[in-house]
Amino acid sequence: DPNGDQIYYSFSWGDGTQSDWLGPYTSGNTTSAQHSWSDAGVYEVRVKAKDVNQAESQFSEPNSITIIVKPPIEIESIHGGIGISITVKNNVTQTLTNILWAVSVSGGLIIKTTAMSGTIPSLTAGNQTTITTGLILGIGRITISLTIGDGTKTATGFLLGPFLLNLQ
Secondary structure (H helix, E strand, O other): OOOOOOEEEEEEOOOOOEOOOEEEEOOOOOOOOOOOOOOOEEEEEEEEEEEOOOOEOOOOOOEEEEEOOOOOEEEEEEEOOEOOEEEEEEOOOOOEEEEEEEEEEEOOEEEEEOOOEEEEEEEOOOOEEEEEOOOEEEEEEEEEEEEEOOEEEEEEEEEEEOEEEOOO
16 A cells, blocks of 8 residues: 555455455555365456555456366276275365265176175275275176266276286
8 A cells, every 4th residue: 555554455256256355454465365166167366455544446457266176086096906996085175975886897708797886984084995896707808987976987907707907
């Protein structure tokens, strides 16, 4: 502020919302504000200032903020062997419960599959767990698809009897 008056700030977050006036802050000092966006996208954030005497600026030039929303559950890896082992991670800040998962297998000659779906009872924030399917018996190149929450991941490999080889 040219007169050294204390300043208030109001932010336009680019998602149709605007903050209340924040402050007062000492003129010349740096401050910050926080906001959460619920959807992925590019948002144009602007700020304006007013001093304690109600002299108000125009909104600033926009600062583009890109928000990428991760799914709550991330499929980190899929491994073969006897059956399939899948590592998943909780990306959110709260414990998730009753997480449904399902694995489908296509291609090759599948003779038998067991335990290809289930529920993870609880997964705490930031932690991971491993899902293990039952036996898959067959031969040939197969495609494996895991669906958990809103996420799906696929991998291919070669099934030789009960062994899943060269999983990619």
